[in-house]
Amino acid sequence: MRSYLSDRMGAALxxxxxxxxxxxxxxxxxxxxxxxxxxxxxxxxxxxxALLTDDLVQSVFIRTLRIAAVVTVVSVAxxxxxxxxxxxxxRAQRLIAEFCILVPFWISVLTRAFxxxxxxxxxxxxxxxLQAIGFxxxxxxxxxNEFGVIVGMTHxxxxxxVFPLASAMRSLDDRxxxxxxxxxxxxxxxxxxxxVPMTRSGIIGAAMIVFVFSLGFFVTPAIxxxxxxxxxxxxxxxxxxxxxxxxxxxxxxxxxxxxxxALMALLFRYVxxxxxx
Amino acid sequence: MQQPGxxxxxxxxxxxxxxxSFRALDNLSLDIGRGEFLTLLGPSGSGKTTFLMILAGxxxxxxxxxxxxxxxxxxxxxxxxAAGMVFQGYALFPxxxxxxxxxxxxxxxxxxxxxxxxxxxxxxxRVGLKGHEKKLPAQxxxxxxxxxxxxxxxxxxxxxxLLDEPFSALDKGxxxxxxxxxxxxxxxxxxxxxxxxxxxSEALALSSRVAIFNHGKLLQVGAPDxxxxxxxxRFVAEFLGEINMLPLKGVHPAGDGSTGLCEDRAVxxxxxxxxxxxxxxxxxxxxxxxxSGEAAAGExxxxxxxxxxxxLGAATRxxxxxxxxxKITVSVPNEVAAAALSKGNSVWxxxxxxxxxxxxxxxx
Numbered sequence: 001m002r003s004y005l006s007d008r009m010g011a012a013l014x015x016x017x018x019x020x021x022x023x024x025x026x027x028x029x030x031x032x033x034x035x036x037x038x039x040x041x042x043x044x045x046x047x048x049x050a051l052l053t054d055d056l057v058q059s060v061f062i063r064t065l066r067i068a069a070v071v072t073v074v075s076v077a078x079x080x081x082x083x084x085x086x087x088x089x090x091r092a093q094r095l096i097a098e099f100c101i102l103v104p105f106w107i108s109v110l111t112r113a114f115x116x117x118x119x120x121x122x123x124x125x126x127x128x129x130l131q132a133i134g135f136x137x138x139x140x141x142x143x144x145n146e147f148g149v150i151v152g153m154t155h156x157x158x159x160x161x162v163f164p165l166a167s168a169m170r171s172l173d174d175r176x177x178x179x180x181x182x183x184x185x186x187x188x189x190x191x192x193x194x195x196v197p198m199t200r201s202g203i204i205g206a207a208m209i210v211f212v213f214s215l216g217f218f219v220t221p222a223i224x225x226x227x228x229x230x231x232x233x234x235x236x237x238x239x240x241x242x243x244x245x246x247x248x249x250x251x252x253x254x255x256x257x258x259x260x261x262a263l264m265a266l267l268f269r270y271v272x273x274x275x276x277x
Numbered sequence: 278m279q280q281p282g283x284x285x286x287x288x289x290x291x292x293x294x295x296x297x298s299f300r301a302l303d304n305l306s307l308d309i310g311r312g313e314f315l316t317l318l319g320p321s322g323s324g325k326t327t328f329l330m331i332l333a334g335x336x337x338x339x340x341x342x343x344x345x346x347x348x349x350x351x352x353x354x355x356x357x358x359a360a361g362m363v364f365q366g367y368a369l370f371p372x373x374x375x376x377x378x379x380x381x382x383x384x385x386x387x388x389x390x391x392x393x394x395x396x397x398x399x400x401x402x403r404v405g406l407k408g409h410e411k412k413l414p415a416q417x418x419x420x421x422x423x424x425x426x427x428x429x430x431x432x433x434x435x436x437x438x439l440l441d442e443p444f445s446a447l448d449k450g451x452x453x454x455x456x457x458x459x460x461x462x463x464x465x466x467x468x469x470x471x472x473x474x475x476x477x478s479e480a481l482a483l484s485s486r487v488a489i490f491n492h493g494k495l496l497q498v499g500a501p502d503x504x505x506x507x508x509x510x511r512f513v514a515e516f517l518g519e520i521n522m523l524p525l526k527g528v529h530p531a532g533d534g535s536t537g538l539c540e541d542r543a544v545x546x547x548x549x550x551x552x553x554x555x556x557x558x559x560x561x562x563x564x565x566x567x568x569s570g571e572a573a574a575g576e577x578x579x580x581x582x583x584x585x586x587x588x589l590g591a592a593t594r595x596x597x598x599x600x601x602x603x604k605i606t607v608s609v610p611n612e613v614a615a616a617a618l619s620k621g622n623s624v625w626x627x628x629x630x631x632x633x634x635x636x637x638x639x640x641x
Binding site for chain 2: 173175176178180181184185186187193194197198200
């Protein structure tokens, strides 16, 4: 009993610095943001009422949800394919997949966004190449719109979707797959009817992580959206730093945090945190 | 393995398998008869499971050919062989209900919904899972999961059912129950069963024939009483149960059988001495030896001293040492054991000539 208690004490002590940091760096400032949302410019629920009526805020909210949904579907599907190779491929395939998963972590989000601009812009690599071979006469609008934002965000988020998927695939009993094939099921059918459903918790976990991350994206949409595909984080930034509308910015932040919190609560009803690593 | 509803006849010719430098299976040839219950028996790493996986099509043999009903199926992938298979740990689909698990092989074969419903219903009844149709595997006991695995493997009427140590996770009582059930299913379906185990009593109790493996080699195949009473070599003799071994000298053929000298006393055997002339080992199962005050003239017998006894309830296990130091164990009625121990120790061990068999001296 004593050792159990001292174990718990030890664990609490080890976690304390992180908790303290989170409280000081996030919880406390956020508390201030909550206060602003009810007090600026005048005390009351005015900012929240404005949220419900402001067309711009609502359209940005809807666009954010739409982009996040598309990015989630594309990222999880792409990550699923990479993870299958990473977990179940031959030695060489695993090595290549691992390289593709880890390298993006070493390149900053800013560098990657500008990289995509270089590729996708009107005079970028893709358009000039397509024009050079005569496939198109006018450049395609690949960037400064939602398409560009989705490409950039998907590229950034795929590696994050890989880990929960890999965890689910690694814990899968190979004999179940053998059993399916032994019972007459083709490889394709076994993949869709046995392998994919058995990695469901990984898919849910990956989708949630990507979706939640997408909601708060700032740099990528700001660069690749070119001011036309504004997402919620950029809107908050604009409200706070460019128009002195701190109250509305704060109210949007509070709604966003509550929404993400609700999503996380939902996630942990289906998936244990351990399965996400 | 391709015709549903009909037991398959399998022929393996010169099957070998190497994993890198490890020789898992060496030059195995074996005929498995239609509707037979064949057990592959051996310690772990003996090659029995590798052979089962080759039969299922999950492992490709390095050499040799495999025939089913006369058709070469060596290169046919597992999903086209469709042998029913029950895995160690069952390998049920965790996300499917009992019903869906059993329906899986029928759905793969694109049977009509009505046909699937009827056959799954029959199978559920047959393995006693009525009322559990909608449950997930995780909600079932070990024995029930085992029944689902059996039902799923049998529902599409495969020509052969392959079982990889299916009872290893069950406790003893349930094991006996499932063994009886499996025997019944074998009789009812008439399908060829190939069963892998390392438990010799399970092998002897269930099978029509037993194939004994060691170090990647098939050592002997035969009916349970055949391999138990007349093993070809020392490994088989020892693996199938307790065995007493006495050194023999001057073994030579005599009449229908053979004779030799056991600790300076002539003994006779029914088996032929061709393979093992001169020095040999006489092997006798403990339950065939009895204890008496004196061996009659012409009767097989040897003098020994009782050293230890273990009370087993129905009988007593008695450890004895012969004059030349051979250790013998016998299982005798309790009062015989008590008498043997109290009698100033020296007793005679006797055995019928047909129960002793000869093994080569030394080695295997």
